[in-house]
Amino acid sequence: MGNTSSMLTQYDIEEVQEHCNNTFSQQEIVSLYQRFCQLDRNSGGFISADEFLSVPEFAVNPLSQRLFRMIDGLNFKEFVAFLSAFSSRATLQHKVEYIFKVYDSDGNGKVAFSDLLDVLRDLTGQFISEQQRELVLTQVLEEAGYKKDSILVLSDFMKILGNTGLKMEVEVPVD
Structure with missing residues (x-):
């Protein structure tokens, strides 16, 4: 999971699901992984705050500077955990x-x-x-x-x- 060029295994998907308290389905995790790989332009396995700015909705968010400190340097598992609060299944x-x-x-x-x-x-x-x-x-x-x-x-x-x-x-x- 560290290298974004590799594919997710079933074990990886289940591990991420467990890490985020099952707030995302396996299909959603695969989709999030694809988006993560798109954002991780240098394929380093982490997304920087600058890479997050490539998402227009995030770039114009008035709270983006506050969110930067929460997101800079996220790996895929942390990326999904960060987004899990926005899942319809989140408590x-x-x-x-x-x-x-x-x-x-x-x-x-x-x-x-x-x-x-x-x-x-x-x-x-x-x-x-x-x-x-x-x-x-x-x-x-x-x-x-x-x-x-x-x-x-x-x-x-x-x-x-x-x-x-x-x-x-x-x-x-x-x-």
């Missing part, structure tokens, strides 16, 4: 963990108001003022039972997002 817990990692940019397991504000800034750009962002974010936190000085952990994200009907799905085309 709500898995999806919320993924979102939490996006907000927790320093990886310390905590999200402060400033972290939330940074993401909101990335998402809104110049469309709203800093004062408006702070006001909106303060109101959202208060509605969820938190204050501006609250430090959120994963369980807080689960509490906030757990009842929202969170939809984060991407269909994997199967040949």
Whole structure:
């Protein structure tokens, strides 16, 4: 599996399936492997952040800089695990963990108001003022039972997002 020019064996497919908690079918894993090989332009067995930028949807994503730290240097198994949060078979817990990692940019397991504000800034750009962002974010936190000085952990994200009907799905085309 290290060399992208080789084909996946049944064992490789099952190993990747197990690694990503069966969020993708075997056919989907084969399709993802083909896409991985296309992205891995130098056939080194890893995808760099620059290679991810060749995906137009990713290149224009306002959170792409935050995602870069999560994806740079992924091998195929890690690539599938990274994408597994977007599977229709992924649990709500898995999806919320993924979102939490996006907000927790320093990886310390905590999200402060400033972290939330940074993401909101990335998402809104110049469309709203800093004062408006702070006001909106303060109101959202208060509605969820938190204050501006609250430090959120994963369980807080689960509490906030757990009842929202969170939809984060991407269909994997199967040949």
